[in-house]
Amino acid sequence: MAGIVVNQQKITDIDGAIGLCPFNAIEYKDHQVQTNAACKMCMICVKKGPDGAFTYIEEAKKEINKDLWKGIAVYVDHLDGDINPVTHELIGKARELAGKINHPVYAVFIGSNIQEKAEELLHYGVDEIFVYDEPGLKEFKIEPYTVAFEDFINRVSPSTVLVGATTLGRSLAPRVAARFKTGLTADCTILDMKENTDLVQIRPAFGGNIMAQIITPNHRPQFATVRYKIFNAPEKSEVVKGKITSCSLPNEKLESKINILQINQKEAEESISDAEVIVVAGRGIKKEKDLDLVYKLADALGGQVACTRPLIEAGWGDPRKQIGLSGRTVRPKLIITCGVSGSVQFKAGMSNSEVIIAIDEDPKAAIFDVAHYGIVGDIYQVIPTLLEEIKSV
Amino acid sequence: MEIVVCIKQVPGTTEVKVDDRGNLIRDGIDSKMNPYDLYAVESALKIKEDKGWKVSVITMGPPQSEAVIREAFMMGVDDGYLLTDRKFAGADVLATSYTLSQGVKKTGNPQLIICGKQTTDGDTAQVGPEMAEYLGIPHVANVKKIHEVKENSIIVDLDMATTLETVEIQYPCLITVEKGIFQPRLPSYKKKKETIKKQIFTYSLKDLTDTDEVNYGASGSPTQVERIFPPDVNNDKEVWTGAGDDLGKRLFKKLVELKFM
Numbered sequence: 001m002a003g004i005v006v007n008q009q010k011i012t013d014i015d016g017a018i019g020l021c022p023f024n025a026i027e028y029k030d031h032q033v034q035t036n037a038a039c040k041m042c043m044i045c046v047k048k049g050p051d052g053a054f055t056y057i058e059e060a061k062k063e064i065n066k067d068l069w070k071g072i073a074v075y076v077d078h079l080d081g082d083i084n085p086v087t088h089e090l091i092g093k094a095r096e097l098a099g100k101i102n103h104p105v106y107a108v109f110i111g112s113n114i115q116e117k118a119e120e121l122l123h124y125g126v127d128e129i130f131v132y133d134e135p136g137l138k139e140f141k142i143e144p145y146t147v148a149f150e151d152f153i154n155r156v157s158p159s160t161v162l163v164g165a166t167t168l169g170r171s172l173a174p175r176v177a178a179r180f181k182t183g184l185t186a187d188c189t190i191l192d193m194k195e196n197t198d199l200v201q202i203r204p205a206f207g208g209n210i211m212a213q214i215i216t217p218n219h220r221p222q223f224a225t226v227r228y229k230i231f232n233a234p235e236k237s238e239v240v241k242g243k244i245t246s247c248s249l250p251n252e253k254l255e256s257k258i259n260i261l262q263i264n265q266k267e268a269e270e271s272i273s274d275a276e277v278i279v280v281a282g283r284g285i286k287k288e289k290d291l292d293l294v295y296k297l298a299d300a301l302g303g304q305v306a307c308t309r310p311l312i313e314a315g316w317g318d319p320r321k322q323i324g325l326s327g328r329t330v331r332p333k334l335i336i337t338c339g340v341s342g343s344v345q346f347k348a349g350m351s352n353s354e355v356i357i358a359i360d361e362d363p364k365a366a367i368f369d370v371a372h373y374g375i376v377g378d379i380y381q382v383i384p385t386l387l388e389e390i391k392s393v
Numbered sequence: 394m395e396i397v398v399c400i401k402q403v404p405g406t407t408e409v410k411v412d413d414r415g416n417l418i419r420d421g422i423d424s425k426m427n428p429y430d431l432y433a434v435e436s437a438l439k440i441k442e443d444k445g446w447k448v449s450v451i452t453m454g455p456p457q458s459e460a461v462i463r464e465a466f467m468m469g470v471d472d473g474y475l476l477t478d479r480k481f482a483g484a485d486v487l488a489t490s491y492t493l494s495q496g497v498k499k500t501g502n503p504q505l506i507i508c509g510k511q512t513t514d515g516d517t518a519q520v521g522p523e524m525a526e527y528l529g530i531p532h533v534a535n536v537k538k539i540h541e542v543k544e545n546s547i548i549v550d551l552d553m554a555t556t557l558e559t560v561e562i563q564y565p566c567l568i569t570v571e572k573g574i575f576q577p578r579l580p581s582y583k584k585k586k587e588t589i590k591k592q593i594f595t596y597s598l599k600d601l602t603d604t605d606e607v608n609y610g611a612s613g614s615p616t617q618v619e620r621i622f623p624p625d626v627n628n629d630k631e632v633w634t635g636a637g638d639d640l641g642k643r644l645f646k647k648l649v650e651l652k653f654m
């Protein structure tokens with residue numbers, strides 16, 4: 001069994017050893033220091049504990065032949081043929097990763113009446129697009145979409161599969177990953193490729209101020225989801241090198257236990273992901289009423305207001321206005337944070353913004369680690385003065 | 394007719410404490426039910442009240458996770474299942490989903506499985522769909538309303554990114570529910586007294602159908618944490634200090650200079 005093994009001889013300070021673990025997974029029982037079911041294999045004890053006290057024992061795994069898996073595949077996220085721009089961002093990233101290991105870039109496009117749209121994608125540097133165009137795939141239903149995705153993987157054996165972390169992608173990717181009993185890392189913020197074709201997946205983890213680098217060393221394909229606006233979209237090119245391959249599936253494989261009764265378009269709403277200027281309220285804002293300051297500043301700048309998670313949880317804003325790992329990703333031209341400490345989860349959603357101005361009274365606040373202009377001061381003084389100045393012109 | 398709700402114990406505070414060197418420090422004892430799972434429990438209890446279905450909860454975690462099952466009892470849940478074993482430790486999404494899917498089979502023959510939208514610590518929203526795959530049943534995510542609970546199917550509204558869909562899904566199936574689908578009830582003191590000694594069905598690896606330990610915990614997890622590190626620091630920045638008024642004026646000038654004004 002893979003896991004942490006404790007070498008009792010190397011432990012001199014029992015309480016110190018227990019205290020190593022942020023998850024309370026180290027305990028002293030039957031005169032031994034042990035790890036329990038709460039262990040998350042985060043390796044903090046291995047790294048921070050006395051030399052040799054905690055070691056990670058790996059399962060003797062069947063080595064797989066990674067050469068049999070080739071290509072970086074991107075799932076084309078769309079609604080009725082309208083391609084979600086996260087797809088272009090992922091194609092750009094896939095190109096970059098594929099370049100390092102000399103793999104092709106694939107796209108898998110599942111839907112109905114989508115042939116033309118597929119051609120459009122060839123302008124973004126895909127080598128081959130596999131199109132599953134069937135009337136039975138018009139609406140997203142989990143079973144037929146999984147069948148088509150599965151067919152694609154069996155046919156192509158891609159090494160890596162990237163899926164946009166959209167509402168649809170977050171439902172489909174885990175389903176397909178589980179079908180292949182392989183790994184899936186959600187909401188990656190950085191991706192890289194090793195020479196041995198292992199995908200390096202980096203994301204904030206363990207609910208703390210820490211990033212984890214995750215790999216899928218013994219399984220293929222390796223699945224990762226990425227949010228919209230994390231990566232740059234490539235420029236559209238006039239040259240087209242790739243090709244389109246049509247794939248078909250027999251109707252009886254497209255059956256579903258889900259019956260769609262009605263689809264209503266939601267009212268289009270302005271999304272913070274598309275805003276050019278954003279002013280963010282954090283817990284430095286003491287009362288709901290004080291959000292007024294933030295709204296005024298946003299208005300003066302022609303921007304939108306967003307919030308950190310605690311404010312959303314307190315019901316002070318619409319969940320769609322939350323920036324961060326469990327909210328939206330933004331990369332506006334200007335972002336001003338007001339009383340935001342800069343947790344790793346928050347930064348994951350905004351650190352690529354062009355100009356970051358942070359106002360916080362705590363000079364040690366982590367938000368200053370990503371800010372271009374760090375303003376150490378009280379928002380209740382800085383913002384009103386700023387508003388005054390703006391008014392006076 | 395039976396419902397199983399998947400619930401998880403998570404750290405109680407969203408405030409994660411970090412020491413001077415940027416390392417995580419202990420959570421403390423403060424743990425609670427994943428807030429999103431309260432909506433899942435409430436949804437099940439509503440169906441119980443309307444249709445008389447039986448509601449069980451299941452959780453995988455350390456022995457202390459029993460507390461969230463007790464909390465569910467206090468809300469009115471009928472049975473509780475705890476899957477706990479050192480061999481389950483270090484499970485990633487795949488191993489977690491597999492263990493839960495094995496556990497669900499111990500609860501009987503549920504028509505409906507309800508998960509929360511996501512956990513506040515793992516935050517992947519993937520456990521539900523992966524479980525459904527292991528159980529070989531259909532699933533829908535982002536359920537924001539339950540319209541009708543029928544004999545053989547359930548009609549629900551899904552909150553997709555740009556559309557609102559009404560779908561009918563046949564049993565057995567799995568749904569993950571949005572925050573706000575119902576207002577979760579508070580635990581009741583009366584139920585607490587009634588259930589204080591109530592048995593929790595506790596299972597370890599040897600009790601499951603598949604007892605091969607390579608499928609569980611760290612061994613059954615295709616993903617591996619290779620290293621952890623503190624987030625990047627941008628050293629190319631200006632830091633301003635001084636009186637609030639001056640900072641405000643200076644910021645105004647800067648915004649003009651950067652042409653945002």
Ligand SMILES: Cc1cc2nc3c(=O)[nH]c(=O)nc-3n(C[C@H](O)[C@H](O)[C@H](O)COP(=O)(O)OP(=O)(O)OC[C@H]3O[C@@H](n4cnc5c(N)ncnc54)[C@H](O)[C@@H]3O)c2cc1C
Pocket residue numbers: 206207208281282283284285307308309310311322323324325326327328338339340341342343344345346349359360361362365377378379380407408409513514515516
């Ligand atoms: C899995 C997971 C996912 C998460 N996802 C997200 C997410 O998507 N988005 C998100 O935001 N959070 C997320 N969080 C929560 C995150 O860890 C933090 O708790 C949260 O971002 C903190 O919000 P905050 O900065 O507003 O509050 P705090 O951390 O409390 O910071 C408040 C700041 O205001 C400053 N301040 C107070 N008064 C003043 C004043 N008068 N003037 C100036 N400054 C002042 C303080 O110095 C402090 O720095 C997540 C957590 C987990 C575990």
Ligand SMILES: Nc1ncnc2c1ncn2[C@@H]1O[C@H](COP(=O)(O)O)[C@@H](O)[C@H]1O
Pocket residue numbers: 398399400401427429430433451452453454489493507508509510511512515516517518519520521
């Ligand atoms: N260890 C667990 N035990 C029981 N249910 C879980 C567990 N982990 C996740 N879940 C369920 O899966 C949902 C999504 O979790 P996650 O994928 O971690 O965001 C949660 O809201 C729970 O309903």
